[in-house]
Amino acid sequence: MSEIKKVVLAYSGGLDTSVILQWLKETYDCEVVTFTADLGQGEELEPARAKAEALGVKEIYIEDLREEFVRDFVFPMFRANAIYEGEYLLGTSIARPLIAKRQVEIARETGADAVSHGATGKGNDQVRFELGYYGLEPNIKVIAPWREWDLLSREKLLRYAESHGISIEGKKKGGSPYSMDANLLHISYEGGILEDPWAEAEESMWRWSVAPENAPDKPTYIELTYRGGDVVAIDGEEMTPAQVLAYLNKVAGANGIGRLDIVENRYVGMKSRGCYETPGGTVMLRAHRAIESITLDREEAHLKDELMPRYASIVYNGYWWSPERRAMQALIDETQRRVNGVVRLKLYKGNVVVVGRKSEKDSLFDANIATFEDDAGAYNQKDAEGFIRLNALRLKVGAKRG
Known part of the structure; x- marks a missing residue:
């Protein structure tokens, strides 16, 4: 000593x-x-x-x-669409x-x-x-x-x-009877009655959001502008990373968005029940996936989805400074070069609904190909027959075995 x-x-x-x-x-x-x-x-x-x-x-x-x-930790994590065990947005971890x-x-x-x-x-x-x-x-x-x-x-x-x-x-x-931790991304609650996973959290516990049933009866529409996978403007107004998250926390919380009640598996081995408020992060996750849906190649997007649970566990377990996280981040950031455009969202009583997405230069969505109307030869539907037969070959062979 x-x-x-x-x-x-x-x-x-x-x-x-x-x-x-x-x-x-x-x-x-x-x-x-x-x-x-x-x-x-x-x-x-x-x-x-x-x-x-x-x-x-x-x-x-x-x-x-x-x-x-927000710039160097939250935004890079959201480029990966990271979410732990299907629910937790990693507010304390990051x-x-x-x-x-x-x-x-x-x-x-x-x-x-x-x-x-x-x-x-x-x-x-x-x-x-x-x-x-x-x-x-x-x-x-x-x-x-x-x-x-x-x-x-x-x-x-x-x-x-x-x-x-x-x-x-x-x-x-x-x-407060709870153990609480807050930052720009979230606020967490543990302890007290929450140690009983059957007990419902008291309404008075929540600090950042109204109950969905008490949210306004009229929806709120917002537009997020993305550049390189990060939000750079809201409703056309340029903002810094911290300003983006602070604004989204306010508008989303006012619409009853971002509450979460989960039992998670801690790295040290035990299960723990916690409640979280992540209003802005909930909006950003939905919007980021929306802009990626029109700007990422299919296999690029699927590869990211395969990596995401591993990336989320790395962050949750404390390996932010590890070589594997840095390597995954380099790959993820490479995919974000063309993630540019605008996403329009409807916020209403606890829900985040994507109602529009566009990217002038980087969209891979081609209405001429995707249309249900006459595509003027952009897509030959007869090609699908051979595609299906080739992919069905192993299924047919297997089925003959009985």
Whole structure:
């Protein structure tokens, strides 16, 4: 323990990480640098600075990473149409590699020899953080307090905080009964009554969306403009990546879109029930597949669909910085060069309906061939007979065996 001189802590300013900050100083007799990232969680982050200063921290980093988060992490993931176990849009998973990256960079800047996080020993985040650390800085030392200390209950954390004069206002009562994590892509809820997979989530839990039945009776139409597989404008107005996602969260949430209640398989081996709100991401996934439907070659699109579950598992399990993810990303990004155009969507009471898609230069849709009317010889229907006979050959041979 005496070998640790300085550690960079991923710090939120909440109860857990404030206790961790003090525990690190006591246990390792080291200097602590705090790092607080604004990923669009919608909370004021400056109080974290005051709390860190009150605990004697000299080097405090509070950084707005919203644009980098969406541009370099969310958008590349959505080019892959990534969705874990058929439902989860990976909102928590995709935030961890950026936090890990910036922690390692700060460690280099400040001369720290260790990094630390507040993830528990039961969850996926410990894996995601630490695979990120090691993938970027192989010799970094990692401190995971939840795997070392005996403060394994909320009551013990509160007692520790009180005995060390750590501010815990708003933590004893009146707070959310759920464990929550938010960023520009989503907000997640775990714990409380959600630990019973039969119990319905309370309506008061949801923060970003109205219930579909309470959404407006009139649909909302929007148009997303794609360039290179990414949304660059909404209704003709150019936006930055973070602005795109923030806008879509607002308009989709107002239409009751993006709620999800799932039981997922964690990488550490257990099943976990969680609820998620991903309004903008739900819209982007539907729209991206729509623009790909007219701009990607059939086999290109099918290859992407075959790779997607593997890509999603890589992100979910924390291997963002792995060579296999980078290689898959290179292939995926190559397919996106011609994913350009506009998608028109109807948002209505929890539903995202594609009602139009067009691409002036890159569409592979040919109405002259696809028409049910006279195609003037663009497609010879007699050619289908030989095509069918050749493909039926093995079926006929097999059928003769009985």
